[in-house]
Each structure stands twice: as C-alpha cells, then as structure tokens.
Amino acid sequence: MFEAPSPIMWDSSGAGAGDPQARAAVVRGDEPAEGARTAPIGVAVADGTLILTPDQALLTSPDTRFPVFIDPVWTTSRASGWGMVSSGWPDQSYYKFAGKSTEGVGRCEVAKDPNCVKNQTKRLFFRMPLPAIKGRYIQAVEFTAYETFAYDCGNDTSVELWRTSTLSSGATWNNATSSSVWDQRLASRDVSYCSRAPVEFGGSLLRSHVQDAVNKGHSTITFGLKAYNESSMSWWKRFADDAYLRVQYNNP
Numbered sequence: 001m002f003e004a005p006s007p008i009m010w011d012s013s014g015a016g017a018g019d020p021q022a023r024a025a026v027v028r029g030d031e032p033a034e035g036a037r038t039a040p041i042g043v044a045v046a047d048g049t050l051i052l053t054p055d056q057a058l059l060t061s062p063d064t065r066f067p068v069f070i071d072p073v074w075t076t077s078r079a080s081g082w083g084m085v086s087s088g089w090p091d092q093s094y095y096k097f098a099g100k101s102t103e104g105v106g107r108c109e110v111a112k113d114p115n116c117v118k119n120q121t122k123r124l125f126f127r128m129p130l131p132a133i134k135g136r137y138i139q140a141v142e143f144t145a146y147e148t149f150a151y152d153c154g155n156d157t158s159v160e161l162w163r164t165s166t167l168s169s170g171a172t173w174n175n176a177t178s179s180s181v182w183d184q185r186l187a188s189r190d191v192s193y194c195s196r197a198p199v200e201f202g203g204s205l206l207r208s209h210v211q212d213a214v215n216k217g218h219s220t221i222t223f224g225l226k227a228y229n230e231s232s233m234s235w236w237k238r239f240a241d242d243a244y245l246r247v248q249y250n251n252p
Contacts, residue, residue: 007041008032009054012065037063041070069250078242080220081127083171088120090173097241102148105159106227106235113151113233123177124225125167128245130210134217141210142246143187143201143223149238153194157235158228160188161201163209167222182224184209196240210247221245 014035042053084094108116187201227235
C-alpha cells in the first residue's frame, strides 16, 4: 500500500536564473526552478504496474524547455511484514512481533532489566512493498523505523540497517541470523531515544540496493536491524512495527 503526493512534471524553464546551487538542483531534476512550467501527471495502476500519463500540452508546447522531469515521491504506509528473532528462544518464530507493537534489538540481560526474562540477543526484520517502477532511476531512498526505548538514554549507540534475505513467517534465530541471510550492512545510526522518535537510514548503499531490487522487478524488499555490539546491553533498544520506506525517483 503506497501513499504519494500528487505527481507533477516540469520543464527546464528558469534553470539559467538564480544562484549556482539552485541551478544545480534544477539541472539534476530535484525540483522545478522558479518560473518553470509545471503540470499534473495522470496516475493509474494496471496489472501491478504503475502507469504515469504525462501532460501532452506541456510536452508539445513550443514554449517548453527540455529536458522535462517527472518526479513523484512514493512512501509505503508501513511494512507489509515484520518479525523478531531471539537467541533466548532460537527455534521460536516471532512473526509480526507475536502480536506486540514493539520489539527489542541487541543484548538484553536479566541482571540489568528483569523484563528481559532471560539473557538473550534480538534482531528485527521488516519486509517492505516496492512500487512497480522498473526502469526508473532512483535518486534517493530513506528507511525509517521508530525507536521507542533505549537502555541508556544519555549515550548514543549504533543500530545498523542490513540487507537480508526475504522475511518468512517461520524466521527464527537458528535459521535467519547467518551471514548468508545478513549479507551486507547498508547504514548505521547512533541514537538513544527513550520515547517514540524516527530513526532515518539513507546513503548510497541503501539506494543501490533498492535500485537493484527495482531493476529486477521485485515487489518487496526486506531489511534487518541489529545492534553494532550484541554483547553489551548498552546497545539495547526497542522499535515499533510501523517502519516505512521512502523512494524518490526521476523520469527525465
């Protein structure tokens, strides 16, 4: 399920005006320049494919300056699947957090928090829908998860975003924590929020991973969250189940 602002298209009118930084943004197609000609784009979905219908009047007008850019930004409303795996119960699946709205990442120790129940390490998975945009160039990607708790609120520690294999409802610690499942670290953030706050991950590795998945026509993509240090409770955090993925792409 995707949400998006109404997509628009614009030409390169006005690209020669303004400061150099503003001109660079226009040339890249990041945003329309002041004075650019703009028009709404028709959007439809058929057979799982996103169909954009450009405004013909803008394309054929003698006043239009090329290149013309088409640039919708799509955001998933939330993950379509999520799960937790625990070293404390290595053969147990916790798909969709077993009904909980939040789950932990990192090392949890009973001596420091009785709510841990037993000493254990946890990791999280989020399976995200992808828009049907095969062949488009992706400009930027942002994965956002909401942190709800940190063991040490005054000390930022790293949580990592990883490329993982597709999440299944039967994922457990024993079958879903090997290097063949967690095969590339995409980004990390140093955070320590003790109340609900967004943690955004971005960067070139994340963008390239999503671009590759889109090029292959994948309908979903799975990410994993893990603590940088899984042997100390200083890295222990909790995250909510409503992560989302923001994808910006361009059709010059």
